[in-house]
Amino acid sequence: MKIAMIGTGYVGLVSGVCFSDFGHEVVCVDRDAEKIARLERGEVPIYEPGLDRLLEKNAAAGRLRFTGDLAAALDGVDAVFIAVGTPTRRGDGHADLSHVMAAAEEIARAAPDGVVIVTKSTVPVGTNRKVREVVAAANPALDFDVASNPEFLREGAAIDDFMRPDRVVVGVESERAAEVMAAIYRPLYLRDFPVVTTDLESAEMIKYAANAFLATKITFINEIAALCERAGADVKEVSKGMGLDKRIGPTFLHAGPGFGGSCFPKDTRALARIGQEHGLPLQITEAVIKINDEVKRRMVEKITELCGGSVNGLTVAVLGVTFKPETDDMREAPSLTIVPALVGGGARVRVADPQGRREGEALLPGVAWCDDAYAAAEGADLLVLLTEWNEFRALDLADIAGRMRTPRLADLRNVYSAEAAQAAGFTAYTAVGREGVGAD
Numbered sequence: 001m002k003i004a005m006i007g008t009g010y011v012g013l014v015s016g017v018c019f020s021d022f023g024h025e026v027v028c029v030d031r032d033a034e035k036i037a038r039l040e041r042g043e044v045p046i047y048e049p050g051l052d053r054l055l056e057k058n059a060a061a062g063r064l065r066f067t068g069d070l071a072a073a074l075d076g077v078d079a080v081f082i083a084v085g086t087p088t089r090r091g092d093g094h095a096d097l098s099h100v101m102a103a104a105e106e107i108a109r110a111a112p113d114g115v116v117i118v119t120k121s122t123v124p125v126g127t128n129r130k131v132r133e134v135v136a137a138a139n140p141a142l143d144f145d146v147a148s149n150p151e152f153l154r155e156g157a158a159i160d161d162f163m164r165p166d167r168v169v170v171g172v173e174s175e176r177a178a179e180v181m182a183a184i185y186r187p188l189y190l191r192d193f194p195v196v197t198t199d200l201e202s203a204e205m206i207k208y209a210a211n212a213f214l215a216t217k218i219t220f221i222n223e224i225a226a227l228c229e230r231a232g233a234d235v236k237e238v239s240k241g242m243g244l245d246k247r248i249g250p251t252f253l254h255a256g257p258g259f260g261g262s263c264f265p266k267d268t269r270a271l272a273r274i275g276q277e278h279g280l281p282l283q284i285t286e287a288v289i290k291i292n293d294e295v296k297r298r299m300v301e302k303i304t305e306l307c308g309g310s311v312n313g314l315t316v317a318v319l320g321v322t323f324k325p326e327t328d329d330m331r332e333a334p335s336l337t338i339v340p341a342l343v344g345g346g347a348r349v350r351v352a353d354p355q356g357r358r359e360g361e362a363l364l365p366g367v368a369w370c371d372d373a374y375a376a377a378e379g380a381d382l383l384v385l386l387t388e389w390n391e392f393r394a395l396d397l398a399d400i401a402g403r404m405r406t407p408r409l410a411d412l413r414n415v416y417s418a419e420a421a422q423a424a425g426f427t428a429y430t431a432v433g434r435e436g437v438g439a440d
Helices: 012-020 033-040 049-058 098-110 128-138 158-163 175-184 186-190 200-229 234-241 264-277 281-306 335-344 358-365 373-377 397-404 416-423
Strands: 002-006 025-029 064-067 079-082 115-119 142-149 168-172 196-197 315-319 348-352 383-385 410-411 427-430
Touching: 012 025, 012 049, 012 064, 012 128, 025 158, 033 064, 049 064, 049 158, 064 348, 064 358, 079 098, 098 115, 098 128, 115 128, 115 175, 128 142, 128 200, 142 175, 142 200, 158 373, 168 200, 175 186, 175 196, 175 358, 175 427, 196 200, 200 234, 200 281, 264 281, 281 335, 281 383, 281 410, 281 427, 315 373, 348 373, 373 383, 373 397, 373 416, 397 416, 416 427
Parallel strands: 002 025, 002 079, 025 064, 079 115, 115 142, 168 196, 315 348, 315 383, 383 410, 410 427
Antiparallel strands: 142 168
C-alpha cells in the first residue's frame, strides 16, 4: 500500500515509521522544513527508544521518505493519515481541530480518486463527519472515503505498542474503506492481533473512553494513597491486593504525583467538554481532572512539610522532570507544578533527567541542570524523586545521603522504602500513601 502521513509529531512519526516497517511505501509530510531536513538526515526530533534505528532501516530500504510537498506526497496514495496536533483550546477545554480541518482541506485539493482519508489524531466524536464535509466542500468532484483510526501508543513503548497492540480500532462507513484499512493492517491480522472494526462515532469514543478510564484508575489510587497516609495503611500493599482481582488488574494502580503527558490531561478535558455540549456532564471525568490538579499541589505541601514548613534558602535536588520515564515529553508533567513552586518558595533547585533538559530548560527557568543524581545531591538539603527512570531505581542511597548537607528524601514514586532510606543514612523520608519518618 502507498500511504501519506500528514504530521511528523509523536503519533505521525511513530505511525509512519512502523507502517513502513510493515512493508508499505510511506511518505511523511510536514510544513516544518527544518524538521524534514533533520529527518532526511536520519535525525529523530523526539526521544522514543528504538525509533532512530527503525527509521534508518526503512529509509535505507526506500520505503520511507519525508517531504514538505503535500501534493507530491499524495500522488497515487491509497490512504492519507491525518496525524496533526489537537491541543486543548484555550477558554473552553475543547480539542482544537483547526489543524485537522486545514489538513483535510489541503488533502481535498490534491488527493487522487478512491483515497481513504484516515484521522489518526485524537478528535471529538463527530469530527470525521466534519472532515467529510470539509473535503466535499473543498473538492466536490473527489471520490473518497473517511475512516477513524485512533492511536493507543504509550510514550517510551510506542514501537512495541504499534507492532504488538492490544487492539487496533478502525471506524469506517464503506466496504472500500474497510478493505483498504484491512490491507494496511494485514501484518497484524496475520498474527491474530485484535482489530475492532466499527462505525466512526464509536471509534472516536473508544479512544476518549479508554484514556479517561485509565486516568480515573490513576486518580482513584492517588485518593486512596492520601487516605492511607491518614489511616496508617501502605498504598503499595493496597494496590497489590486490588490488582490481583482480575476484574481490576494491576496496571495504572501506582500512586504518585498525578498524571501528565500529551494524552490524559487533554483527552479528559475534551471528553468533559463533549459531555457538556451534549447536555450530559461527565461527573466522574470532571472530578478526575479536579483531583489530579489537587494531587500535584499536595505533593508541594508534602515536600514543604518534610522540610519543617519551608524550603526557603534550601538546596533541593529533583530527579526526573519528564512526565514519565523513557520519553523527553514535558507536557502537563507534575514537575511543571512542583518545581516552580519550590523555586517560588525560595529553594535553589537542581535537576537531573536523562532526556528532560531539551524541553525543560525553557519550561523550568531558574533551575540548575546536573549530569546525574549524584552531582545533583552534592550539598543538597532535600532529594525529590519525581520521575522513576531506571537509573533512579537503583541509586546508591548511602552515597547520595553522604553527599547531602541534610539527607532528606521525598520519594514521590514509591521506589524506595522508609527502611532502606533510614539504613542508608537519610534522616527524613516521605512517600505517597506510605508511612514517612523523621519529618522536621
